Amino acid sequence: MTEIPKNHPRYESLMVREQIAAGVEKGITSSQGLIAQGRGEAFDYLIGEKTIDSADYAEAVAVCLLLLAENPVISVNGNAAALAPEDLVMLAQLTGAKLEVNLFHRTEERVKKIIGTLKESGADVVLGENAEPLLPLDHERAKVEREGIYDADVVFVPLEDGDRCKALTDMKKLVIAVDLNPLSRTAQTAHVSIVDNLKRALPNMINMIPDFRNMEEEDLWEIVNAYDNNVVLVDAVETIKENLTAKQNELLGIVEDSDKKDGKPGRKEPKKQARIQRDPEIARKVMMRGGDLMME
């Protein structure tokens, strides 16, 4: 591992890269996974490297769905396992979801290693070794476990391939995706698209669970039914455009309004602690803003 000087302006981001590169050495992450990580980084930079309100809202709806599901499954690939194994296990345990290792670049060895990593992080049972080609896709990518993803009603897929996401929705499963690119086929195909970094999304979702766990099913359904994924995606794209405009203004030496003066995108303000379950105002604002964008 190359030593990154602490005074490098992108020290933190470079360190995450080292972590995921370590995942490759352990045999958990594929080299394709590194490229996917890079794409995610670019979009994370553009959304400001923080959980935006519309992503926070999508995360709340995702928690509701996982709690409502009969047979929820969390699909785990190499990048997810390298980035946040403990949080994946905790989310599964707190929502009663099964964990299933499911790889685009599948090898039995990597499946085994990822299962091992999840078990080291506290998981009891991890599906994936007994996968059969049950999805309507070419052989290797079609593989899922019958009692896992195949039978699931809600599937949580961090960092998924667009084709497989579509195969799952075609099978009438409700799909929650985590994808920093709001324009990806995955983001546009999933029912709930979380445009956020997995490393921020998972702890945020875990923190929300106590507030939702004791709610009536009826109330959870109300939150789910009010959700419009397109509004959330349009809002994420709008955030990127706003951040780009701020950058253009910097390039042109234009000073921003006083309420934004003190920061660049991503450093504008500390992450808001308010969440939808405590503050339904956020959901209202997101929907309002989305509505305004739709009117334009």
Added chain:
Amino acid sequence: MTEIPKNHPRYESLMVREQIAAGVEKGITSSQGLIAQGRGEAFDYLIGEKTIDSADYAEAVAVCLLLLAENPVISVNGNAAALAPEDLVMLAQLTGAKLEVNLFHRTEERVKKIIGTLKESGADVVLGENAEPLLPLDHERAKVEREGIYDADVVFVPLEDGDRCKALTDMKKLVIAVDLNPLSRTAQTAHVSIVDNLKRALPNMINMIPDFRNMEEEDLWEIVNAYDNNVVLVDAVETIKENLTAKQNELLGIVEDSDKKDGKPGRKEPKKQARIQRDPEIARKVMMRGGDLMME
């Protein structure tokens, strides 16, 4: 290497990834390089996976600078060598530039392998093995060759680290960077920032050389002096914003104007063949558009 099904909607992009992943196996590309590739892919997607007019303009100015230079050097890293070794060698030969291998994650073994790759691609001399810590940076990243980058007046750095780009400009060298992220520190620090995919930029630059090679130095300087890098960067960001707006409209089901109706960003039109040396109108348009953006 995993076989990618030909019917996958991102087949071409996935194949380029396989090529760069092969570079890792050969020991040319670092795993960090794969992440950088991914970030580049994201921005390439956002600019529409084509050479936009302002990038074409920057490429023309870069060719002028390389032809005007007394001691031009093309800096080569692992990704550049994996993606376009022949074109790097050809650009060096046609502009009289030296080639120097210069790595962020430097190991002597990788330097040797990349030199080997460039020699296999037709290079006679490739600098880089005798690098000394001559830049004002921490030890490993400071290494350049005295008769290469250290003595250069113009340095062409595809896919460079922001710190090193700044170190070079601080040493009063003219720096040409290739970086798909118009907001990167590299793009903002270089004198000429080419916001384009290296695999498109190099052939385009090579094709331009015959037209510029016989021009008077005075005329080349005129083109260089008229150039404003900030305008080019603002234009690239504007292109991304326009493509994002088009995507938002798709999400919202809004049909675009008739002149744009038939396509998505990146597939809107075949790549324009007109180039600045044949059509100075492009440079004028870019500057005009940039000027308009600055007025807004």
